[in-house]
Amino acid sequence: MTFELSILGSNGALPAHGRHPTAQILNHNECYFLLDCGEGTQMRLDANNLKRGRINQIFISHLHGDHYYGLMGLITSYILLGRQQKLTVFAPPGLQSIIDVHIDIHDPNNGFEIEIIELPEPNSPALCYESSAIEVYYFPLQHRITCYGYFFKEVKQKRNVIKSKIEEYNLSVEEIIALKDGHNINRNGTDIQNKLLTKDPKAQRSYAYCTDTLPIAHHFNLLKNCDLLYHESTFLHDDEERALQTFHTTTKQAAAVAKQLNAHQLIIGHFSAKYKNLDPLLQEAKAIFENSALALEGEKFKIAYQQVAELNAQ
Numbered sequence: 001m002t003f004e005l006s007i008l009g010s011n012g013a014l015p016a017h018g019r020h021p022t023a024q025i026l027n028h029n030e031c032y033f034l035l036d037c038g039e040g041t042q043m044r045l046d047a048n049n050l051k052r053g054r055i056n057q058i059f060i061s062h063l064h065g066d067h068y069y070g071l072m073g074l075i076t077s078y079i080l081l082g083r084q085q086k087l088t089v090f091a092p093p094g095l096q097s098i099i100d101v102h103i104d105i106h107d108p109n110n111g112f113e114i115e116i117i118e119l120p121e122p123n124s125p126a127l128c129y130e131s132s133a134i135e136v137y138y139f140p141l142q143h144r145i146t147c148y149g150y151f152f153k154e155v156k157q158k159r160n161v162i163k164s165k166i167e168e169y170n171l172s173v174e175e176i177i178a179l180k181d182g183h184n185i186n187r188n189g190t191d192i193q194n195k196l197l198t199k200d201p202k203a204q205r206s207y208a209y210c211t212d213t214l215p216i217a218h219h220f221n222l223l224k225n226c227d228l229l230y231h232e233s234t235f236l237h238d239d240e241e242r243a244l245q246t247f248h249t250t251t252k253q254a255a256a257v258a259k260q261l262n263a264h265q266l267i268i269g270h271f272s273a274k275y276k277n278l279d280p281l282l283q284e285a286k287a288i289f290e291n292s293a294l295a296l297e298g299e300k301f302k303i304a305y306q307q308v309a310e311l312n313a314q
Contacts, residue, residue, distance in 0.1 A: 001029045002029050003027070005207060005303065006025040007296060007299050008041055009023040009036075011270070012272050014066075014273040015039070016276075017273070020297065021067070021069070023038050023041040023044060028154075036067040036068065037060065037068055038066050038067055041073075052078070057090070057129060057136075058087070059089075059138075060091035061212065062092055062143060062148065063098075067211070067212070068091070071099075075099070075102070076102075076106060086112065086115060087112065087113070087115070089115070091119065095116055099116055119138055122140060128150075134153065134154055136153075137150070137222060141214075143214075149210040149213070152207045152208075154204040154205050154206070158181060159194070160200075165196075169185075169197065171185075179197055182194055202305050203305050205304070205306075206226045207228045210232065211230070213248070213249060216257050223261050224262055226264070228264065229257070229263040229266050232249050232270035233251045233254040233270065234246070235248060235250050235251070237250040237251055254268050254285060255285040255287070255289035266285065266292045267293050267295045268285050268292060268294060269294070278294050
């Protein structure tokens with residue numbers, strides 16, 4: 001099952017050096033989730049051969065323009081293209097009134113439903129979206145205005161009944177269902193242990209999106225052992241004072257977060273326009289957390305399965 005992140009925009013507030021404002025696509029089994037929608041997102045979708053029509057959920061981290069100014073352009077394109085399926089946008093409070101003004105000017109009868117879900121600030125991670133395949137939690141970040149991170153985690157799968165055991169034990173449909181739910185089965189008063197007939201399901205893969213923020217103040221249990229962590233790294237560490245003033249993070253700080261969370265891989269992004277060459281940022285991060293990478297536009301990051309036994313041992 002596909003679980004892949006595409007980087008559309010990776011720069012900070014100013015587009016520079018061929019880099020654009022923040023936007024990402026998370027593809028889970030060909031269901032596209034758009035994370036932030038900076039200016040130029042539509043063009044970046046086209047450049048990466050990602051179909052905008054597959055986006056049904058959008059997650060906006062905060063209402064600084066470089067994270068949502070592309071949203072109205074995307075909605076306008078949907079109107080012009082005759083979109084019919086519902087579009088749901090998750091965001092901090094304030095987005096509804098912004099979108100309403102634009103829609104009223106363009107055409108209140110746009111032809112499809114736009115649901116803006118303004119998320120109240122939580123004290124701890126809270127569920128905001130779920131399907132049969134994936135759950136999405138949001139959590140507070142530390143920025144100059146209300147800002148949320150988002151955590152995507154696959155729904156836990158049921159146990160896998162070993163095919164050869166179905167015939168060997170002549171398992172009924174009811175018994176197979178019970179085994180998949182983790183139960184033992186009883187034959188003539190004797191329990192047959194579940195582990196003899198089933199295999200562990202694949203591990204739940206996860207992605208944590210932490211944009212504009214100071215280093216995460218609370219290392220939430222929810223985020224521990226995440227497979228892929230995106231954490232903003234606007235500045236090199238010698239600009240730590242500037243990062244603190246602007247509520248941003250340095251390379252070394254982001255790497256320390258990844259290490260404390262025991263993440264499998266770290267991606268750094270939201271780069272200041274002052275940096276044309278990003279190699280020094282990567283080297284600073286790798287010095288603390290080796291499995292670090294740059295959020296280069298056009299790059300794709302596959303979120304791979306880790307072994308259940310490995311995760312349980314941590």
